Every structure is written in C-alpha cells, then in structure tokens.
Amino acid sequence: MSHHRTRRRVALAAVASAVALGIGVSPATAEPVNSPGVVETSVKSSDGSYIQKIEVKDSRNVRLHVYSAAMNNTVAVDVLRPSDTSEARPSLYLFNGAGGGLDDASWKRNTDALEFLGTKNINVVQVVGGAWSFYTDWINPDPVLGVNKWQTFTTEELPPLVDAALGTNGVNAVAALSMTGTSVLNFAIAKPGLFRSVATYSGIAQVSDPIGQQMVKLTVETWGGGDTRNMWGPTDSPLWRANDPMVNAEKLRGTNLFFSTGNGIPGEFDQAGGKFRMESPAETPQVVAIGSVIEGGVNWSNHNMNTRLNQLGIPAKFVYRDSGTHSWGYWQDDLKSSWPVLAEGLFSTP
Template sequence: MLVSLAMLLPLGVSVAGPVGTANAAFDPNFGYDFWVESDMGGIKSRIFRAADGNRNRVVYALDGMRARNDLNGWEIETNVARALTAANINVVMPVGGESSFYADWNAPSTWGPGDLGSSTGSSNGSSGLGSSDAAADVDGKANTYRWETFLTQQLPRALAEREGFRSTRNGVFGLSMGGSAALTLAAYYPRQFSFAGSYSGFLNNSAPGMREALRVAMVSAGGFNIDAMAPPWGPQWLRMDPFVFAPMLKANNTRLWIASGSGLPGPGDVSDALGVVQAVPLEALALANTRAFEVRMGTIGAGNAHYDYPATGVHNWKNWEDQVNRMIPDLSRNIG
C-alpha cells in the first residue's frame, strides 16, 4: 500500500488531502471573516452563526493536508456549514495550515541546501490583521507553525471576547490530516473539546512506514519537511499519535465519531478512472489506520466512540460531507 502511495503522490495526490470535488458551496453572504492575531501572524477563520442565535454551541471544522489560504475546504466543497447552523450550531472554520497537522512545530519548514532531510531557520515576522497577504505569510515557512496554540488559546479567547462564543464543551472535527488533529486537540484540551470527529483520519501514525508515507505526502502538499514538525519517534511525535494517546480520550470521556470509507467507490464517488486509482488506496490506508485505532480503544475498554464504516466510499469530499450529516445529531447532544 505504501509503495502504491509513493507512486501516486508525485502525480499530485496527497495522502492526507482530498480527491474529487463536490459542488462549490461558497456563499460570501453566508459566513464572515474573523481575523485573529497569532504567533504566526494574522489568521483568518470563517464564522457561520447558529440559526437560533445561540452562542453556546460551537464546533471547529478542520481542513485536510492541502488546506488553502483563501477558504477552508469544507466551505469550498461542501454545504456542511448550512446543515450545522440549521441544527443551531455555530461553525468556526480556520483557514490555512497546509500540511501542518494543526500542530505546534519545532521550526519553520526550510530545507538545507541539497538535503531534503534537514530543517533550519527560526520564526520571523508576522502580517497585520486583515492583510490580504497574511495567510501566505504564515504558511509555516516564513514562520514556525503554531496551530495548536492558535486553536486552543488565541482563537477561542478572541471568539469569547468579540463574539460571546462559549470556549468550553466545543466540538471539533476534521478530514484526513484534520481528523487526527481533532483527536489530538480533544485529548489534550478536554475542557475545550467535549466532542471530536475524524473522517478518513490517520490515527496510527507510529505504525511501520507511516512517517515516511507522511513525509512524501507533505513534500507533495506544499513542499513541507516533516522533520521541522517533530523529530522521528520522540515524545513530540508520539504525542501526535491517536493510537498512542487513546487512553487519554477514554479518561476524558470525550465523545468520538470515527469514520472511514471502505475504499470501494460508490455511486458518484469519482467521475474518471484516474480518480479511482488515486482515491481508493488513500482511503484503504485511512481505513487500516482507523481500524487499528478502534482495536486499540477496544483493548482499553473505551466505550465513548461511535464507529462508522460505510460499505462504499473513497477519499473525497462527498463522503466526508455525508459523514458530517450523519454525525450532527450525536454532535448536537454532546456540546454546549
């Protein structure tokens, strides 16, 4: 499987990024920009208000590995914001963070001359709030990624102060890269996040071959150096592995929604042969990771997760949107 992925990635496919495109959903009159200063500079999020006007029920929607600097993929490719707001849930969509895993990195992702395995440099500079160039300036190369700090300190504080949003018992969900990040945030910040969802997530990052698979993926998705994120197999790397920190999720009693497709294309999953070739192995790898996480949770007696494995489904937005729609009632019961 990893050999197949290594062959696919140079074609422009990311191990933790979306394949396939849903109908564009962006509506400038629906959500609004919310800029917050961070250790990385000015970061934009998109906010969508709950239909009933409440400020207590909040969910964060995390993007995949190929996150763009203009809009979050959930807004570009799906209509989940409308479904969530109709369920009286406020939606926060952070923008940017390509290949970041929404983590605090060790250093900017710069490469040593002729050495793709080195990482040098230090954080420098920031962009002003609201600057049109701000997202490009906080891409983890000019600055050191500090996404965990942003999502757990700077953003919730600004949302509380300026929007009146509750900063405890929030939800968080994500696809692929964002799925593993959602579980990481819930594990280490249980007061902030009482619910976490992972769709097609990579939840066993310390399995044999996974780090090198992710290394190739991150080079493909923006040219990022995984060694700048965390050294191999050290405490910082293990801290990011849901398989490793599963006991914390059990102890926190965090409500989890864990899902992955079967890797078999269903109706409308992909529109061409190349799409099948790309999306099937990616989802198969996510499925293997997700099943391993389920077994791990079972061995420690954790009963706080719902697992969802549709009979068909590959690595694309259609299936991730379907998961959100299925998840909404469970999310609604476990936040606020």
C-alpha cells in the first residue's frame, strides 16, 4: 500500500472514531497534511467543546486552542507530534506541576523530557493551565483561581478532540509530577481504560487524612491563594475521600502503575547553582529545606499506597530513591525510569 493511501486510511479511521464519539468532522477535509500531521482543523464535540484553532509552531509542534464547555474558557494544549505520522500513534498526556505549565516550572523549561519522548513515535500532549487546582472538578468558582473543571476537561472533553484532530490511535498513557501526580491517579480512577499506564513522580497518593489534607491546602491555599472549600468543601466533606487515590485504589486495577519518590535527604540535584536549580544560589538552602519536607510527606504517602495496592493484589512499580528532595533533576530521571511502564500501556496489546 502506498504511503499516500496509508495516510488516507489513518485519516478515515480518525474520522470514524470521531463520529463514534459524537464529534462532528468533515471527511472531505480529513486528508492529513505531511507535517506536523494535522488531520482535521474543525472539530466539535457533542458536549459543546471544540478546537478553536490549531497553531503550527514547527514541523513537530502544534498548539491546540480548545474551548472547554465545562469551564466556558479556552485552554491551550501543546502537542509534540511523532516523527512519523504515516500511521496512527498513541498519546502520552504529560502534566506539569502546581504551576500548570504557566510558569518556569515546566518539563520543557527544566528537563530534556521532550527530547527524550520525541524519539518514541508518540504524541506528547501537555495541557497549559490549571495552576494550583489539583486538576479536579471544583464545586464552586473560586475568587482567585476561577472556574475549575479540569477532570472533566482532561477525561471527557479533550481526548476525543485530540484523537480526531491529530489522527491518533486512541491509546493513551499519562504521567505527572507533584500536585498533578494526585490528579492523574484520579483521572484513571474516574475513567478506567482511558489511560492504560499512569506514572506519578513525587505525587501525593492520599489526600483525605489530616496530613494529606494539609499538603493539599499548602498547595491550593498557601501557594495558590485559592480556597479548598470551593474545591472539595470542608475537610469533613465526602468529596475529599471521593478524590483520594488510596481510598479508591481498587479502581486502579488493570492499569500499569509507576510511582517514584525521594526521601527528603538532599542529594545530587540539590546543590546551589546546580543545573536543575531554578532559584538563585543564595536561596537554595531555604528552597531545598522546603522541598525536603514536601518530599518526606510524599514518601510517606507513597509507602502507604504501596501497602494498599499490595493488600488489594494490584501490581505496581515503586521506585524509592535513597536521596532527593522535591525538584526537577529527580523527575527527569524518574520519567526515563518510568518509560517501560508507560510503553507497556502505549504499545502492548491489552
């Protein structure tokens, strides 16, 4: 079969998938362009979400401007396309931390993650936004953080639009760090099968106990200026347990799981002036001290999740580093360590 016909078959498969998902696309315009492999530029979902425009940055990178009906707002979504788009490829949804990719704390700014993943023949999908929100569905608009329905956006609105616009094969995995490590576990719990593999680096694995609640409040309230009562209600609200990955761990069964954490003891990436340090050298001792406390709590929650999954008989890969605080150098290494688990979901037949 010719290269042209192969690409056309991929495009038609994408259209068929889109129709099945209730997305309106026009088969007449579904022929993919050579690079970066955009299949369809006018895609609208039955829930009212749609891609407003696709901004081509270069031969491998596009930015989707996605209108979210749930949030009544447009969200930027950056996609690194596969090097070869002649066949439909799987997608890795890669989330930044608490800043939502809006600040300097991003995979692109601080690591070689995109260079590494750029060799894997996958789509790398990054949502830009959602700072301090835990990427969850908030029960009320917040005076500071606004309207947040990020779980609905990520698990319901976005994937079918990405699949239709870029002609993916509909197979997904997800990876995230810090705050969003909690979120991606909850995505997998809320929508079983959407993400075949989940990797979380220094993520909080439990949120409804007093320690977990304080870690969530530190993120949302102290650093983000929001109010967790607008997110999941008061601390005795059942929504805290409903959004606790450890409480709902049974629903992770069947998903390839990877967890990693340091232990809070400063290590090779915690030296002032080091390659992965974002702050000035004079500020490093204070930043490392804060990161040490955070990572200690993360380590504790990951051990608890490990015990819980063992009790349930759910296999998972846990990596406990013998040093390391809450910082980018470790997460770059962790992403590479997690690749076999991510690839298991992206490329293996279920």
